[in-house]
Amino acid sequence: MNSTWLLYMFFAVGLIGIGIYALLTMKNLIKLFIGIEVIGKGVSLALLATGFAKGNILLAQSLVVTFIVVEVCMVATALALIINITKHTKSLDVRKLTKLRG
């Protein structure tokens, strides 16, 4: 693998780091979900960069397209869940979701 691949990987890992920070520190449900989206961007960049470095760009593209479609389904379901949770708890705060706490 060459240095171009490592450069793309550097940025992909940076994106994943930002997403993990958001997941660890934020309290707003929508912000948490934006963190998950940022992690997804990092993963698709890593997938396509690896395909680009290996010369398998078509296979990497088809994987990224699959990933994007799955991501859209995940977003639709998760946002519907967030709307329902907000109607239930009257707040976007993730700390209010304590009914399942033992």
Add this chain to the structure above:
Amino acid sequence: MVLNIALLTGLVLFSALAVLARDLIKSAISLAVSSLLLGIVFFRMNAPFAGVFEISVVAGLITVLFILTIALTKSEGEVGESKAALWAFPIFFVVFIVIDALVMKGLMNKVPALPGAAESGAFGDVLWKQRTFDLIGQLAVILAGVFAVLALFRKRDNDNE
């Protein structure tokens, strides 16, 4: 290469802005801009189909869904993020980037090149002939998403009755 580095830096900065911005609408717009930059990077890597999907679906559709959700939940008031999380981000980010750069520098010339056969044919051949099983899984995921959204909103109707 310089343009690629500028695009990737912008991608990381807009993603950070999406996570840190106080206003949720600004977060959603920053996320859309970062998707747009990622799509341009995909185009520059000779991956036009992935770029088109990234720009049209992720920057377009997902942003619309986010803004719709933000509008629907706006009446419940804002959630105050803790100040410490916002102040600690630059320190975390710099430390993380330095560790990231050191790890990548350490990996230079150490990762062996994986065997890869050169590809031939068009994108459609690879997607429809090589990845057939993925497409079945993809259909299942789309159906699961549709049924999940239907079930979630039907439950609310029952609650109202």
